[in-house]
Amino acid sequence: MVRNRLGKGFAALFLFLFWSSAVSAQQEPKWNQYMFNDFFYNPGVTGSRNAISTMVASRYQWVNIPENASPRTTCFSIHAPVEFLRGGLGLLVVQDEEYFNKSTNVRLNYALRIPLRTFSIGIGVYGGMLQTSLDGTKFRPENPNDPLLVATNVQATTFDLGAGLQLYSKKWFLNLAANHLNEPALQFNTTGSTLTYARNLFASAGYQIPLGKYFRLTPSVLFKTNNSVQQLDYNLMLSIGTRLWLGGGYSQNDGVVGMFGYRMRNGVRFGYSFSQHLGDLGTLTNGSHEAFLGYDFTLKLPPKPQRRILTPRYF
Numbered sequence: 001m002v003r004n005r006l007g008k009g010f011a012a013l014f015l016f017l018f019w020s021s022a023v024s025a026q027q028e029p030k031w032n033q034y035m036f037n038d039f040f041y042n043p044g045v046t047g048s049r050n051a052i053s054t055m056v057a058s059r060y061q062w063v064n065i066p067e068n069a070s071p072r073t074t075c076f077s078i079h080a081p082v083e084f085l086r087g088g089l090g091l092l093v094v095q096d097e098e099y100f101n102k103s104t105n106v107r108l109n110y111a112l113r114i115p116l117r118t119f120s121i122g123i124g125v126y127g128g129m130l131q132t133s134l135d136g137t138k139f140r141p142e143n144p145n146d147p148l149l150v151a152t153n154v155q156a157t158t159f160d161l162g163a164g165l166q167l168y169s170k171k172w173f174l175n176l177a178a179n180h181l182n183e184p185a186l187q188f189n190t191t192g193s194t195l196t197y198a199r200n201l202f203a204s205a206g207y208q209i210p211l212g213k214y215f216r217l218t219p220s221v222l223f224k225t226n227n228s229v230q231q232l233d234y235n236l237m238l239s240i241g242t243r244l245w246l247g248g249g250y251s252q253n254d255g256v257v258g259m260f261g262y263r264m265r266n267g268v269r270f271g272y273s274f275s276q277h278l279g280d281l282g283t284l285t286n287g288s289h290e291a292f293l294g295y296d297f298t299l300k301l302p303p304k305p306q307r308r309i310l311t312p313r314y315f
Helices: 002-019 279-284
Strands: 052-060 072-082 087-097 101-115 120-135 153-168 172-179 185-187 194-196 200-207 209-211 215-225 230-240 244-251 255-263 269-277 288-297
Touching: 087 120, 101 153, 153 185, 230 255, 269 279
Parallel strands: none
Antiparallel strands: 052 072, 052 288, 072 087, 087 101, 101 120, 120 153, 153 172, 172 200, 185 194, 200 215, 209 215, 215 230, 230 244, 244 255, 255 269, 269 288
């Protein structure tokens, strides 16, 4: 009963965060395969896979957009359960690069894990470093003499904070998370030129539907907002056996997505997705590519050697 009340209390807290955030700009990088890369969005996922879980993911967005302005994002993550902490620890490193902006985000994650009868709860936080560089030589301002402009290549570093809640079972999952909770601001010069990262809020959910013995259908949805921009992603994935999956989706005001993935016998899994953008954007770019490679493993510690006691009897 206490644990159920605890889960409801944290759910109420995160719903409050979703609708009371301050408005600013700057949104987190996009991932089509969010159901596999949920650790990126939510520190509450930390330690949930009951193994040392590693992943490398990369996204090349808006291929061949004019002036080489295509965003490119790469992330590396590792997290694992830690028994004596009653939860898990993890590390996430993200590099995001656009035309004149390059940022690196390093996050240390901890999640308290609460096993219940039919599902589990993860309550997580992260703290880390956010470093961003701006190349002012690529700006094309209407007023080049504006004192607030950055005219050279500069960089700044600040502290970053986030929190998340995960509820999951073998058949369903629910994620609520808030990244950049402190709305980190980076100051690039003494004139007051700053870049503020908005508080980004996420909610995702999915449910697994068995289709006979060998097939499973998993519809899922991801909602993202920074209180000035909102987006809904819908995905539908078909799992065939325990190794192969195929899927498709639609990203609101963006385009359609196709994806597939495979889990090898040694446990290595990989996935790929392609986005075809709609509207005017679709005429300017050749789509977006995304891929990930993941591997989960455990470490078996050798048994503790028995202590030998020598006595004169056995000399």
